[in-house]
Amino acid sequence: MMPEPLAVGCLDALRRTSISLAGTERRVTLDPPRCADVAGLVVDPPRRPGRERALLRGELVQTVDLDGAPIWAEHADLIIDDPVALPAVIAARERLYAFLVEQGRAFAVCPSCAADVELDLAFYAVALRLAPWQVTDGPFLAVPRLALPEPPAPPMLCPNEERPAVVRKIAPRPPSPLRAERIDFVLPSVRAGLTGTDDAVAGSLGDIEPAVEAAAWRRWAPPGQDQPDERMYWAPTRAGFRAMLRISVALTSLRDARSRPIAPTPESVEQLLFADLQFLDVLYTATHDLPVELPADGREPSGTVHCPSGHPFLPVR
Helix, strand or coil: CCCCCCCHHHHHHHHEEEEEECCEEEEEEECCCEHHHHHHHCCCHHHCCCCHHHHHHHHHHHHEEECCEECCHHHHHHHHHCCCHHHHHHHHHHHHHHHHHHCCEEEEECCCCCCEEEECHHHHHHHCCCCCCCCEECCEECCCHHHCCCCCCCCCCCCCCCCCCCCCCCCCCCCCCCECCEEEEECHHHHCCCCCCCCEEEEEECCCCHHHHHHHHHHHCCCCCCCCHHHCCCCCCCHHHHHHHHHHHHEEEEEECCCCECCCCHHHHHCCEHHHHHHHHHHHHHHHCCCCCCCCCCCCCCCCEECCCCCEEECCC
């Protein structure tokens, strides 16, 4: 259960570009950030006004090297204020994120014999009409789908009351063929050669149960309690953390390159590349939220796959 790695040149070509900054040609290298670096900068659109510059500056500082050196806030501001440089950097960044997300792989496990079938996101787009996934929203990082909806706010008179967890339903499925026994995955960062021996590389994706999500909110963002400075964004009002927490709940397993288990928690998800989180977010939609219809003419439903032994099944939950 490990796809072929990417040719190094593919990623390097996307990471490197040149821009004209203040009339001078500069070399730009994009470094895919971890969730810990940028998840706090993922903000719901209604909460962005007045913070646009700070959000964009923060992500550029975490992502851009200029002429081989990391940039600081003043360099980011130069890029933001340059009408030529900023669109070039934003476009290059979007191409990089989109490419990385597409490198993730799902391994749908046959319910009859436990063999797996390797699939990419393009399979779900063609077979189950998965809509194009959004990695950016204009100059900002797009809000992951699992960040929505935000848990309802507590009553004004009881501000520390626990927020109810969202009930997530699985889209309609026909009675046959059987659904996958399990949805395993390999993260995009693995194929891109961006992981070390202690980093998460693969795991299994399950469901988000309301009771488990509620317990996760109580543990990781307890109402009425302040978070430490490094976790100021660990709150129900912050889209990046909502996605991290819900993905941690959906993960049934996570392991590193030496097959050592990693506990699926917001702490471990925070150490993933942000592109890994984006991939898992899209994969959850692909395997949980897309309806599968049984054709009236008796044909197999669209999206049916066959394991090496020939057993048909649906690679969904």
